[in-house]
Amino acid sequence: MSAENVSATLTVALPAARVFAVLADPTTHSAIDGTGWVQEPVDRAPLTEVGQIFRMGMYHANHPDGGYQTANKVHVLDPPRALGWLTGYDPKGDGHLEFGGWIWRYDLAPLGPSETEVTLTYDWSAVPQYIREYLQFPPFGPDHLANSLHHLAELAALVAPTSRT
Template identity: 85%
Template sequence: MSATLTVAVPAARVFAVLADPTAHSAIDGTGWVRKAVDRAPLIEVGQIFRMGMYHANHPDGDYQVVNKVQVLDPPRAIGWLTGEEKDDGRLEFGGWIWRYDLVPLGPTETEVTLTYDWSAVPQFIREYIRFPPFGPEHLTNSLHHLSELVSRG
């Protein structure tokens, strides 16, 4: 599932905001992302960053996800797998990935495509989580939030 929006901001500025985990709660279209637990900028493939989350249907309400950077090609693409940290410290990823692809349309415009891909989610997870867990409007909302955020400078 994907959505695309053109923003009147250079690709490098858009990428910098996406690589800042502290901006993700402002970008999120569902309201589930609450805060960055790991606040360091995303600078390398394999980097781990955690986010504080809230969802009314989650057994704990408040919970934490762990993300692993899978794609990092400044200023053209960034993406991460989402999962959880087990009690023993082991990281498990569910098979879904968030990815932003940026296409410069000149010095002051960027086409941004947000893709949510759950094709690698194993059946045992699909038995208790419906995919996608939100409608396509979430992606559109996220892109509009991103546009507002990057336009403010």
């Protein structure tokens, strides 16, 4: 872990396209996360373009409201090699989104037709100081990213192969 990002890597015995398809499906994110924070998606459409917004229901006991919603903006989309998003919210409920400066990113490196190295990175280097004064980074324990990658591998193994995989 550096001062402002943390990552984990796992090699999975699955094609990169199959792993990417699971990541690009917001309905799987709750199961991939595994903390109980990520709840049901508000927007269920697959992630298909940079700039796309997808909202997720969230829950955290330390959040003032307990349950809340994030608005995530896809900022990297390179199927089947990379997918990343900025996490934000709609503070006034008027559709004007603000982003806190942290990024989730998955990088997939095919190691052959049926094996992929997956790296998950959480980067908070762009978080402004005023947010750092009330949020701790990273907001999870050291095993969280590795656990998420194992959940991803389990889900991707259950997905029926398609002609793209």
